[in-house]
Structure formats: C-alpha cells, structure tokens
Amino acid sequence: MLTIAMPKGRIFDEAVGLLRRADYVLPPEFDESRKLVIDVPEEQMRFILAKPMDVVTYVEHGVADLGIAGKDVLMEEERNVYELLDLHISRCHLAVAGLPGAKMNEIAPRVATKYPNIASTYFREQGEQVEIIRLNGSIELAPLIGLADRIVDIVSTGRTLRENGLVELERIAEVTSRLIVNPASYRLNGGDIERLVDRLAAVIPQP
Numbered sequence: 672m673l674t675i676a677m678p679k680g681r682i683f684d685e686a687v688g689l690l691r692r693a694d695y696v697l698p699p700e701f702d703e704s705r706k707l708v709i710d711v712p713e714e715q716m717r718f719i720l721a722k723p724m725d726v727v728t729y730v731e732h733g734v735a736d737l738g739i740a741g742k743d744v745l746m747e748e749e750r751n752v753y754e755l756l757d758l759h760i761s762r763c764h765l766a767v768a769g770l771p772g773a774k775m776n777e778i779a780p781r782v783a784t785k786y787p788n789i790a791s792t793y794f795r796e797q798g799e800q801v802e803i804i805r806l807n808g809s810i811e812l813a814p815l816i817g818l819a820d821r822i823v824d825i826v827s828t829g830r831t832l833r834e835n836g837l838v839e840l841e842r843i844a845e846v847t848s849r850l851i852v853n854p855a856s857y858r859l860n861g862g863d864i865e866r867l868v869d870r871l872a873a874v875i876p877q878p
C-alpha cells in the first residue's frame with residue numbers, strides 16, 4: 672500500500688487526470704467529496720489531501736510515501752525528499768514584477784512575496800540588498816498601495832498582473848509540479864514506486 676499526498680486546490684484536478692490517464696481507477700470521491708483521506712484498495716493506494724505547501728511536510732515525515740508538489744514549493748525550502756519526476760502539469764513561472772517605470776527605492780528597497788527564501792536568494796545573487804516582506808496572498812496589492820517596490824510571485828496567464836497595471840520585470844524560474852518521495856520509503860518500496868513512476872512517465876504531457 673502506497674500513501675500519496677495530493678495538493679488540494681489548482682493542482683489537484685490535473686494530478687487526478689494524470690493518474691487516471693495512467694489507468695489508475697480513482698473513485699468519484701476524487702471529483703466531489705470533502706474527504707481528506709481516500710482509500711483505493713483496488714490500487715493498493717491511499718491518498719491524503721493537503722494544502723500544497725504542506726504536502727512536502729507529510730512526505731518528509733514519512734506519513735506519506737509520495738507526494739505531488741509545485742517546484743516553487745520545493746525551491747522555497749530545502750527539505751529531505753527526493754524529486755522523482757517532472758509531471759509537466761500546473762505550469763507557471765516565478766517572476767519579479769512591479770509598476771511600469773517605477774524605480775527601486777535606493778535606500779530601503781522592499782520586495783513583497785509569499786516566497787521569502789526564493790526572493791532573498793534571487794536578489795542576493797543579483798547583488799541587490801532588499802528587505803523582504805512576507806505576504807500570504809494578493810501579492811499584487813503591495814506595489815499598488817506602496818508597501819513594496821517589487822513583488823516576487825507566480826505568473827501563469829499574466830492576467831492578475833495586467834488587470835492591476837503591473838509588469839513582469841524578470842523571470843526567476845519555470846515551475847511545474849513534481850512527484851516527490853520520502854527517501855526511506857523509496858529504499859523500502861523501490862519496486863512499487865518505480866512501477867508508478869513508469870506508468871506516470873508514459874502519460875506525462877509533453878512540454
């Protein structure tokens with residue numbers, strides 16, 4: 672029996688679609704229920720449904736063997752999990768954005784983000800010293816009301832930036848969802864996990 676931590680939210684449907692294309696028969700609970708643990712005994716699988724940022728925690732602690740997590744989440748914190756496969760789903764990118772033409776405050780430039788580690792590493796590598804302000808959402812608000820000069824955030828269609836009069840300034844990294852595994856579980860269940868990887872790899876959307 673393998674336990675897989677699935678991210679609730681926008682990755683979920685694409686991840687379920689991928690598993691179904693790989694011929695895993697998943698019950699209707701995957702489409703309509705509020706259940707957080709879904710057992711699929713026919714496939715010898717148990718799924719747990721967690722917030723995207725928490726999936727890695729469940730896998731790291733070994734209560735889930737495997738998980739699906741965005742590369743953004745994996746980049747933000749170094750965690751003791753192995754990345755097994757790029758699933759090429761939930762594609763987006765991380766970028767620096769701001770108001771068009773607006774210069775960074777020279778004395779105390781501020782950057783608002785949900786990804787403080789990615790942002791501080793990025794600006795350090797650019798040789799720029801900035802203050803990072805951590806927000807939990809609606810990041811685009813920060814430059815509009817003067818909380819920050821720049822934001823570091825996910826861009827997908829670009830619609831949120833556009834509708835708020837912001838522009839993308841620099842691209843930091845491409846993001847897709849990855850299959851991750853607990854290292855001890857990988858040693859113990861390598862065969863079962865490799866079979867799952869092979870089935871998924873065969874149906875992954877091509878970039």
Ligand SMILES: Nc1ncnc2c1ncn2[C@@H]1O[C@H](COP(=O)(O)OP(=O)(O)OP(=O)(O)O)[C@@H](O)[C@H]1O
Pocket residue numbers: 679680681682722723724725740741742743744761762763807825826827828846847848
């Ligand atoms: N447009 C997008 N905005 C944000 N995340 C996206 C987007 N497109 C794909 N993703 C992926 O989806 C993940 C976030 O999923 P979702 O938006 O459901 O969670 P969230 O609500 O941001 O997470 P949390 O509840 O932890 O704040 C990201 O980690 C990223 O890998």
Ligand SMILES: O=P(O)(O)OC[C@H]1O[C@H](OP(=O)(O)OP(=O)(O)O)[C@H](O)[C@@H]1O
Pocket residue numbers: 807808809810811824825826827828829830831832
């Ligand atoms: O380029 P787009 O297609 O517009 O997508 C990007 C937006 O989507 C995400 O926000 P989300 O909807 O998760 O809301 P949040 O502000 O609460 O994080 C992200 O933080 C951007 O704001």
